[in-house]
Amino acid sequence: MNTSVRQAFDRHASVYDQVFTSSQIRSEVWEIADRLFFPGAHVLDLGCGTGEDSMHFASRGVAVTAIDLSPKMISRLEAKAHGLVRTKVAGMETFAAAEREFDGIFSNFGALNCSPDLAWLGKLVHRALKPGSHVVLTTMGRFYPLESAVFLLKFQFRQAMRRLHRPATAMVEGVRFDVYYHSVRAIRAALGPDFELKQLVGLRSLLPVPGLEHLERFGVFKYLRPIDRLLCSNPLTATWSDHFVSVWQFRETQGSAL
Ligand SMILES: C[S@@+](CC[C@H](N)C(=O)[O-])C[C@H]1O[C@@H](n2cnc3c(N)ncnc32)[C@H](O)[C@@H]1O
Numbered sequence: 640m641n642t643s644v645r646q647a648f649d650r651h652a653s654v655y656d657q658v659f660t661s662s663q664i665r666s667e668v669w670e671i672a673d674r675l676f677f678p679g680a681h682v683l684d685l686g687c688g689t690g691e692d693s694m695h696f697a698s699r700g701v702a703v704t705a706i707d708l709s710p711k712m713i714s715r716l717e718a719k720a721h722g723l724v725r726t727k728v729a730g731m732e733t734f735a736a737a738e739r740e741f742d743g744i745f746s747n748f749g750a751l752n753c754s755p756d757l758a759w760l761g762k763l764v765h766r767a768l769k770p771g772s773h774v775v776l777t778t779m780g781r782f783y784p785l786e787s788a789v790f791l792l793k794f795q796f797r798q799a800m801r802r803l804h805r806p807a808t809a810m811v812e813g814v815r816f817d818v819y820y821h822s823v824r825a826i827r828a829a830l831g832p833d834f835e836l837k838q839l840v841g842l843r844s845l846l847p848v849p850g851l852e853h854l855e856r857f858g859v860f861k862y863l864r865p866i867d868r869l870l871c872s873n874p875l876t877a878t879w880s881d882h883f884v885s886v887w888q889f890r891e892t893q894g895s896a897l
Pocket residue numbers: 641644645648685686687688689690691692706707708709712729730731732746747748749750751753754
């Protein structure tokens with residue numbers, strides 16, 4: 640169990656919803672997921688945080704099991720959910736799902752980036768998912784051009800390249816922990832050949848994300864918006880972004896169960 644990650648997000652839980660929850664980029668992820676997770680389906684939310692996504696899916700009639708390493712994050716979700724979402728304090732690497740329990744697996748905004756390698760994900764999806772199911776993962780990209788440009792303008796060269804370090808470090812509420820910027824290739828390798836990449840979308844390449852909103856006062860972003868859209872929607876450049884969403888479909892072949 641990663642105690643620094645748990646400590647960081649326990650401390651962050653009380654303010655998390657003010658800082659990050661109602662963002663435009665979250666709605667963009669929902670637009671993608673809502674086309675795949677239907678009422679009556681059972682979806683597993685990995686690293687659910689305060690559970691905004693779990694609550695969104697549940698409000699649409701999707702049954703949700705939400706897990707997180709941080710007991711404080713789970714408490715926040717339970718306070719909102721009033722039993723509507725099944726919750727568990729658990730590490731996603733060791734979560735024991737029943738066979739063919741889920742119609743979808745979802746993980747939003749970087750929970751997977753706290754995990755050094757994703758071998759566990761391959762085991763989990765093969766055990767827990769029904770054939771035909773989708774996996775929707777929002778993970779942090781290795782290169783966010785706007786962030787690098789901001790650091791370069793401040794002559795902070797190491798910081799400009801910080802996402803290329805392995806591990807890189809993050810600091811949340813004064814707690815430092817390691818983060819890992821997984822490539823699409825690494826996610827593909829973890830999921831295995833039974834999973835087909837259906838969609839790859841970037842969430843902000845040249846435009847500011849929550850936390851960098853102060854930059855929005857610069858008029859230049861008005862002109863960068865269409866280029867950002869192009870970069871984020873093209874699968875070849877979609878991962879050059881703060882976060883990217885990858886959508887995978889389980890096409891089970893004979894003998895593929897791990
Ligand atoms: C940046 S937050 C994202 C939360 C939520 N998915 C959202 O979109 O708001 C990352 C979350 O992942 C959780 N997390 C990190 N490592 C984890 C692990 N190994 N198992 C379960 N949860 C983990 C953290 O506790 C935190 O709540």
